[in-house]
Amino acid sequence: MTNLKNALYDSPDEEALHQHAIQNLADETNRPVDEVRSIYETAYLRLKPDARITDYLPVLVARRTAIRSCIPNSNLLTAQRPS
Numbered sequence: 001m002t003n004l005k006n007a008l009y010d011s012p013d014e015e016a017l018h019q020h021a022i023q024n025l026a027d028e029t030n031r032p033v034d035e036v037r038s039i040y041e042t043a044y045l046r047l048k049p050d051a052r053i054t055d056y057l058p059v060l061v062a063r064r065t066a067i068r069s070c071i072p073n074s075n076l077l078t079a080q081r082p083s
Contacts, residue, residue: 008041018044021058025065040065 009015018040026036043064044057051057 008044017058018061021062022065025062029066036065039068043068 009018022037022040023033025031025040026033029036040061043061047057047060047064048054
């Protein structure tokens, strides 16, 4: 395991949970694991600082990752609604 991953996750159990989610998303979206991991970890880093209930982080991050994995190069996560 790399130092970056150790810095991302608070415990080995938490890391295992997220790595399992990454593998599942890669399987579901037919995308390479490294690509999904990059998207997932970026979303995780954005959501983690503001998370009050961290039990939901894997679900929220997985949802954002699935959207980004299915529509590469999309700006869905940062786009604002049309007025």
